[in-house]
Amino acid sequence: MKRKTPVLLRLNKAHSPVTVLGHGQRIGLWLQGCSLHCKGCVSQDTWDTKGGMLAPVEEVLAWCRARIDALDGITLSGGEPFEQPKALEALLSGFRAWRKSGLVFDVLCYSGYPLKTLRQRHAALLNKLDALIPEPYVEHLPQGGIWRGSANQTLVPLSPLGIERYGDKEEAVAEKNMQVAIEDGRVWMIGIPARGDMAALETLCAARGLTLGEVSWR
Numbered sequence: 001m002k003r004k005t006p007v008l009l010r011l012n013k014a015h016s017p018v019t020v021l022g023h024g025q026r027i028g029l030w031l032q033g034c035s036l037h038c039k040g041c042v043s044q045d046t047w048d049t050k051g052g053m054l055a056p057v058e059e060v061l062a063w064c065r066a067r068i069d070a071l072d073g074i075t076l077s078g079g080e081p082f083e084q085p086k087a088l089e090a091l092l093s094g095f096r097a098w099r100k101s102g103l104v105f106d107v108l109c110y111s112g113y114p115l116k117t118l119r120q121r122h123a124a125l126l127n128k129l130d131a132l133i134p135e136p137y138v139e140h141l142p143q144g145g146i147w148r149g150s151a152n153q154t155l156v157p158l159s160p161l162g163i164e165r166y167g168d169k170e171e172a173v174a175e176k177n178m179q180v181a182i183e184d185g186r187v188w189m190i191g192i193p194a195r196g197d198m199a200a201l202e203t204l205c206a207a208r209g210l211t212l213g214e215v216s217w218r
Helices: 057-065 085-100 115-121 160-166 197-207
Strands: 008-018 026-031 053-056 073-078 106-110 131-133 178-183 186-191
Touching: 008 057, 008 085, 008 178, 008 186, 026 057, 026 085, 053 057, 057 085, 073 085, 106 160, 131 160
Parallel strands: 026 073, 073 106, 106 131
Antiparallel strands: 008 026, 008 053, 178 186
16 A cells, blocks of 8 residues: 655744734744745744755644643644645644634634735635735835734634634734744744844843844844
8 A cells, every 4th residue: 555645844944832923822833945035034943945954844733632632722823824825725624623622713824925916826825714814024114013014914803713813903902012932942932023033132132241143033
């Protein structure tokens, strides 16, 4: 019997719990690889299509399944998730199967592609999401809400659960928040920073004699 070839996902990092990228406490998955290269992107470490690590989707699903019972949702970011459509479809199908067994959690996905483009090219994938934040980051525009980088980006509910959790909740919180995680000897800043936050962080560190090495925002 021929063995099924595993679907591989190129992953930058995974973290749980994430508290600043969607409703409640969540799993965060950052997919590796992005061809859009938005000016001012704070996640430039996710651009390289050969960076990160290749992992079978089944292993990523197993990691998520061990944590999702105690959480409210899963956030997919990057990188650009829709540049790995086969792996994204396998991932979302796995999440959907769990919900059929009675688990309640939402799936929120970020994309730098316009909503119109995603509806034309990836309608089947959108049908497996609860909410979407599309459109490229535009550095010269005003900032968006707490989960969005620039004002052109929208928060689009795509399911009844998405409407319940994201229909009008984001704007109720005025200030952006960042989350800090220390993993494998590195400090990760998770979330959508306010304009100028990362430069201010570097200035504060320098004033205390600390020099930041490799950073993701340049």
